[in-house]
Amino acid sequence: MANPFRGTGLESATGHVPETPSADPKSVELLLKLCPRHSVTALRDVPDLARVLGVQSVHVKDESSRMGLGSFKALGAAYVIAAIASRGHHGGGAFDWGSALVGKTFVTASAGNHGLSVAAGARVFGAKAVIYLSQQVPEAFAVRLRGMGADVVRAGKTYEASMDAAEAAAGSNGWVLLSDSSWPGYHELPKLVMQGYLQIAVEVVAQMETPPTHIFVQAGVGGLAAALAVYFRKSWGDAPKYVVVEPVAAPALLGSIRAGHNTMSEGPVSNMGRLDCKSASEIALAGLARDADSFVSVTDAEASHAVAQMKTAGLVTTPSGAAGLAACNVHSKAIGLGPDSRVLLFMSEGLEDA
Numbered sequence: 224m225a226n227p228f229r230g231t232g233l234e235s236a237t238g239h240v241p242e243t244p245s246a247d248p249k250s251v252e253l254l255l256k257l258c259p260r261h262s263v264t265a266l267r268d269v270p271d272l273a274r275v276l277g278v279q280s281v282h283v284k285d286e287s288s289r290m291g292l293g294s295f296k297a298l299g300a301a302y303v304i305a306a307i308a309s310r311g312h313h314g315g316g317a318f319d320w321g322s323a324l325v326g327k328t329f330v331t332a333s334a335g336n337h338g339l340s341v342a343a344g345a346r347v348f349g350a351k352a353v354i355y356l357s358q359q360v361p362e363a364f365a366v367r368l369r370g371m372g373a374d375v376v377r378a379g380k381t382y383e384a385s386m387d388a389a390e391a392a393a394g395s396n397g398w399v400l401l402s403d404s405s406w407p408g409y410h411e412l413p414k415l416v417m418q419g420y421l422q423i424a425v426e427v428v429a430q431m432e433t434p435p436t437h438i439f440v441q442a443g444v445g446g447l448a449a450a451l452a453v454y455f456r457k458s459w460g461d462a463p464k465y466v467v468v469e470p471v472a473a474p475a476l477l478g479s480i481r482a483g484h485n486t487m488s489e490g491p492v493s494n495m496g497r498l499d500c501k502s503a504s505e506i507a508l509a510g511l512a513r514d515a516d517s518f519v520s521v522t523d524a525e526a527s528h529a530v531a532q533m534k535t536a537g538l539v540t541t542p543s544g545a546a547g548l549a550a551c552n553v554h555s556k557a558i559g560l561g562p563d564s565r566v567l568l569f570m571s572e573g574l575e576d577a
Contacts, residue, residue, distance in 0.1 A: 224477055224518045230461075232513035233483070241509035242410055246453045248421035251298075254305050255422060260290045264423075266430040271536040276551050278564040282435065283538060284427055287573030292343060294497075294572035295423055295447060296336035300401055302419030303412055304329065304344030324350035328398040331355065332378075332386035334443065334497045335364040336572060337403045342373035353398065355389040357381050359492055359499070382500050404444040404504040414506055417450040424454035427567070434459045435567035437560060439547035441468045443500040445476050445507030447571065452514035463567075466517045466558055468550040470495045470526070475503040476511060477518040494523040497543040497572065517558060521549040528552070533570070544572045 234240050255261045265285045272281040290297040308323035328351040331341050338354035345352035352373040356365060358380050365375045378388035386402065393400035405413040438455060442448040448467050455463060467476055472490030479485045485508055493499040511518075521529075526542035529549035533540055542549075547568040551560065560566070 224481060226480060226512065226515050226517060228480065228512040229516055230513065233509055242414070242506050243513065244449045244453045244506055244510040245414060245418045245421070246457045248418070248425050248454065250306065251302060251419055251422050252425070254302060254309065258290070258305075263426050263430075264289055266427060267538070269536050269538070272532065272548065273566070275532060276555065276560060276566065277562060278560055278566050279562060281566045281568065282431065283533075283568045283570050284423065285538065285570045286423070287540065287544075287570060290343075292336070292339050294336040294339075295420060295569070296340045296403075296572075297343070298340075298419040298422050299403055299416040299446070300329075300331070300337055300340035300419075301344035301347070303401060303415045304341070304348055304350065306415060308348040320348060322349040324348040327351070328353060328396070329401045330389050330393050330396075330398040331401045331403075332357075332382060332389040333360070333364075334382055334499065335360055336497060338364065338368055338373070339371065341401055342368050342371040346372050353389075353392065355385040355392070357385040359496065361496070383502060403446050404500070404502070405506045407505065410506060413446065413504060417446045417506065420447050420450035421454050423447075423569075424451045424458070428454070428458045431567075433565065435463050435565045437464045437466065437558060437564055438567045439466045439468055439550050440569055441495075441498055441543060441546035441571060442476055442503075442507075442511075443473075443498045444502070444504040445511055446504055447569075448476075448515070449504070449507035449510035451569075453510055456514050464517070464558060465515045466519060466550060466554075467511055467515045468546045469518070469520050470498050470546070471520045471522045473499045473501050474518075474520045475501055476508060477520060479503050479508050480512060480518055493542075495526050495541075495543045495546055497541075498546060519550050519554045519558075521546055521553055525549040525553055538570055539574055540570045541572055541574060544570045
């Protein structure tokens, strides 16, 4: 679906100016300089995929090694917790980062990777993490979370149900709700989560000598896609075609763009587990309505096929991590891919058990 709000955003449909993602990565870069686990992830030139797609080049930003957590989510919640911890550091003298947030508890719902980021951030700064998982989330993630010191609670059959439970727990216990999604009245922390993701875009812009002609980014609630879009527009302008990719089972952004406002989607459980979110982040939707050119969806089978293609090219990931390639396969004609196209994809995570 072509985006009818491109350049103007949802203001043209709703009559008010919605909050959109930050495009300023400076505070993220400053905190990452203090992190011993931070390093730039690889941007891989993959000629095998370029030949398969019939395009000039394919570059894949490989987030599978990000800060030892295996996905781009390492830059989100952990950055927010670090930012909160830094509020107690006023410069000069020693500062005990490891106990900066002792006594504070962060709670969230997660499809897996966001929870790992919350758990990691809490552990580093002396806080506690409580992660709510739906019944759909693989037990391997629960095991990893417990191994990082987090308390894990199973609640509901869907991500949305687990989020409702996490929000209720935050209210009743006085915990800090740290979601990667946003909704009316809840913007501050998820906007910071998205700001953390800007680091990925900063790295990509520095790594690419020539800007891409087409960018494909997968979306769950939309935080990554919206954060990358706002920085790429700032750096590269309107020329690259920006395509948002969702599962057929959870086209929350596509459906909301079609409706002109945030709306729930419906569908079965998808094998793209980290993208299987039935409602979009309010901030992400507002940003993508302005910055994205197209919204597309892919089936579970199409995502699985893309996993196999990426493995053949030496890239090991999940259906969620391969969704952008799946969209290239399925929607190449509609998006206008051709022999002169320079494609940018994001391998958002490695294997769950890697």
